[in-house]
Amino acid sequence: MTNKEKQTKEHFCPDFRSDSFLQNSKKVFKAMHDSGCPFAFSEKDQYYAVASYDEAREILGDHDRWENKYGAGLSYSHPNCDVLLGTDPPLHTTQVNILAKAFNQKKYHEIQPALETYIQSQLQSWYSDGQVDIQRQLFKVLPAYALCTLLGLGAITNIEKEWPEHFAEAAIAIAEELYQPQDTKAEKITTRAARPESAESVMKSVALMREFIGYCKDGMRSGALDESSNPVCCLLTTCDSDGFLLSEEDIFGVLNFLLLAAGTSTTILLGNITYRLLSNPEQFELIKNDRRLVEHAIEETLRIDSPINGLFRTNREEETLGPYTVKKDSKILMLFSGANLDPKTFDAPDTFNILRELSDIKKHLSFGYGIHYCRGAELSKIQARCVVNMLIDNFIDLKLIGEPIIQTRAPALNGFESLTIGWVV
Ligand code: HEM
Numbered sequence: 001m002t003n004k005e006k007q008t009k010e011h012f013c014p015d016f017r018s019d020s021f022l023q024n025s026k027k028v029f030k031a032m033h034d035s036g037c038p039f040a041f042s043e044k045d046q047y048y049a050v051a052s053y054d055e056a057r058e059i060l061g062d063h064d065r066w067e068n069k070y071g072a073g074l075s076y077s078h079p080n081c082d083v084l085l086g087t088d089p090p091l092h093t094t095q096v097n098i099l100a101k102a103f104n105q106k107k108y109h110e111i112q113p114a115l116e117t118y119i120q121s122q123l124q125s126w127y128s129d130g131q132v133d134i135q136r137q138l139f140k141v142l143p144a145y146a147l148c149t150l151l152g153l154g155a156i157t158n159i160e161k162e163w164p165e166h167f168a169e170a171a172i173a174i175a176e177e178l179y180q181p182q183d184t185k186a187e188k189i190t191t192r193a194a195r196p197e198s199a200e201s202v203m204k205s206v207a208l209m210r211e212f213i214g215y216c217k218d219g220m221r222s223g224a225l226d227e228s229s230n231p232v233c234c235l236l237t238t239c240d241s242d243g244f245l246l247s248e249e250d251i252f253g254v255l256n257f258l259l260l261a262a263g264t265s266t267t268i269l270l271g272n273i274t275y276r277l278l279s280n281p282e283q284f285e286l287i288k289n290d291r292r293l294v295e296h297a298i299e300e301t302l303r304i305d306s307p308i309n310g311l312f313r314t315n316r317e318e319e320t321l322g323p324y325t326v327k328k329d330s331k332i333l334m335l336f337s338g339a340n341l342d343p344k345t346f347d348a349p350d351t352f353n354i355l356r357e358l359s360d361i362k363k364h365l366s367f368g369y370g371i372h373y374c375r376g377a378e379l380s381k382i383q384a385r386c387v388v389n390m391l392i393d394n395f396i397d398l399k400l401i402g403e404p405i406i407q408t409r410a411p412a413l414n415g416f417e418s419l420t421i422g423w424v425v
Contacts, residue, residue: 013040016049016309016333017074017179019408025309026350029338038338039322045181047074047312047331048321051338053345053365055321059313060334060369063088066313068372074312074331075182083253085311085372092371094240099254099375101238102231103150108379111149115383118145118160119390127394131401131422135271139419142383143266144168147258150379152230156215157208169201171263174256175410178311209255213248258376266380268307268415269298270387271404275419276301276352277391278400283354288392296354296361298384303364304352306337309414311368336365337414395423 038052071077144167148159219225227237277284341349367374407417
């Protein structure tokens with residue numbers, strides 16, 4: 001590379017935190033891939049970004065060189081003071097081994113009937129209107145309801161009513177902080193309080209989590225509950241092979257993390273798949289005639305519209321990324337959404353095509369890769385299956401109404417705030 005080329009490339013940095021990026025992300029990634037330099041550096045916020053599939057996968061797979069101990073967000077958290085995504089082995093290994101007992105695919109599948117009932121009850125409340133903002137009315141709350149059900153919060157409160165709304169609002173408020181640079185992070189409580197409804201939801205959700213941990217501890221002490229009663233009871237009693245037990249604060253951290261992880265990105269996926277199917281009616285017809293293609297549609301939506309644009313790693317030693325020399329402990333944004341559109345890995349990456357080979361589509365990085373690979377991927381897919389089947393089974397002449405509104409509140413998320421659909425009653 002000549003010096004001039006190097007200089008040009010060094011000056012090309014889209015602002016991945018801006019509204020304009022969220023409105024035009026596909027064009028930005030195409031420009032990065034076409035330039036032959038799918039890397040970027042932000043002078044303003046002092047972080048690097050990787051949008052190519054091979055390099056992103058290599059970095060995600062090498063947790064010794066590219067660490068998580070400073071957190072998955074743009075600002076630096078205290079090393080290894082976090083849970084899961086904010087930790088490296090051996091602490092991370094211990095935590096995930098314990099977590100695997102409390103949350104697993106069997107437990108996710110057990111709550112599917114409750115999710116179907118919830119979807120039907122929501123649907124009944126607006127079906128006769130012939131149209132609904134489905135993003136706000138259903139997709140915002142369904143993943144939060146799924147989390148309430150999974151945790152067993154119904155034992156201490158009515159999870160059908162206000163809680164999904166509070167959980168969803170709290171989750172997006174937490175997601176807003178992911179791409180906040182260092183100097184504003186100190187004001188995070190103020191940020192959450194910037195919207196009174198968010199502040200109230202964060203406080204209520206956090207208080208409910210604390211109350212639930214207390215309820216589980218008391219119940220275990222009195223013998224009313226045991227480790228199989230719910231995932232929190234399981235976490236309170238499960239040791240790893242060295243006898244390590246999660247502290248109450250760790251469990252609280254896990255619950256807060258799940259609020260963010262389980263809520264926001266599944267909401268985004270549900271809107272994205274609905275949009276893709278209704279904008280590609282011929283492919284929607286194929287699925288109606290062969291439900292095996294639902295799986296293809298879910299994976300292809302995850303590929304083309306990664307619900308999370310990207311998360312950060314930090315490098316243990318000095319590294320080279322394309323034209324950049326990256327000093328030790330720099331923040332590097334792993335752009336899952338950019339890697340999934342890399343033409344070297346996916347043919348015609350900007351085309352939504354459910355007829356691609358399933359094994360090819362599933363190479364997408366939307367759930368990450370390596371030791372931090374998403375632990376709730378199957379739960380989000382269960383919800384996506386329920387939603388696609390609901391769209392097929394309940395509506396005649398389903399279509400999009402007006403233009404959907406892209407969410408810009410949390411730049412880490414890639415999807416809609418509002419999506420209105422209509423049907424014949
Ligand atoms: C469409 C929905 C979802 C998407 C796109 C998604 C995506 C991700 C991504 C990108 C990561 C980080 C991977 C990395 O940095 O290498 C992650 C981690 C995680 N996710 Fe999800 N997620 C979704 C839903 C869920 C749900 C429903 C749950 C919980 C029930 C969940 C639980 C987790 C956990 C516990 C981790 C941390 C894993 C670790 O550090 O070992 N996620 N997810």
